[in-house]
Amino acid sequence: MSVKEEKKNPAETAVKEKKQIAAKLIPIYIMGKRYEVPEGLTIMKAMEYAGYRFIRGCGCRGGTCGACGTVYRKPGDYKLQVALACQKTVEPGMYMAQIPFFPANRAQYEFTDLTSTPEEVFKLYPELFRCVACNACTKACPQGIEVMDAIAALKQGNIAEAARLSFDCIQCGLCTSRCFGELAQYHMFQLARRIYGAKILPRAEHLAEMIGTINEGRYDQILDELKHVKEDELKKLYQERESEPMAAGEDWKPEDTRYL
């Protein structure tokens, strides 16, 4: 095959692929305007295919940053649905709009001044008691969090339970957008997790020990040496470092123990 032919083939392949894609187009409505997009795309990719360029409302593209909340309805279905645009695939006739930001009350506080008592949460978020237990928040959550239960735990003063239940919250705000009581659940949960992590959970002794060792200057010399190593050498050191084997036991140690 000649070089010319070799160069030509990728273009032909691209045209073929485009034709294949074109054969599978489905209609969707983005903010009321009809577009035809390839089926199987996520809402986010379909919007980009339709010409939208995200400068907000898009972050990780992997379902973890919570930036791409979207509301949609399907033809013939009265239900308003919510999803993450980077996760949900388009369906024929779906009509949608993205919610890159949803206004929500976020209390101001100096965290170090807070105690671990439930009253701190009640004081900062008195609207907590506006919850009418409608469960719309739980139905909206793309993370499958029992949002209403976590709110109920907070109302009962059980910060640890609220922190546990809301652990997977990605702060997308979709629960807040549906809340009849106008709560900003995810900000409340964040406060609960902060209080739980910093003021309720027992301190890890080994961590405290290690911090003490660092503060005593145990690693100052090695860090100082590393600061003066050239970039290439640093990369080599990193690549050749001794890694802990996957099945290493609790008492595993590297051969070079100078820096332990």
Ligand code: SF4
């Ligand atoms: S709890 Fe609310 S903010 Fe958190 S992930 Fe679920 S819907 Fe999003």
Ligand code: SF4
């Ligand atoms: S949507 Fe709001 S009012 Fe309804 S259960 Fe959830 S927090 Fe309570």
Ligand code: FES
């Ligand atoms: S872009 Fe991060 S969750 Fe969708």
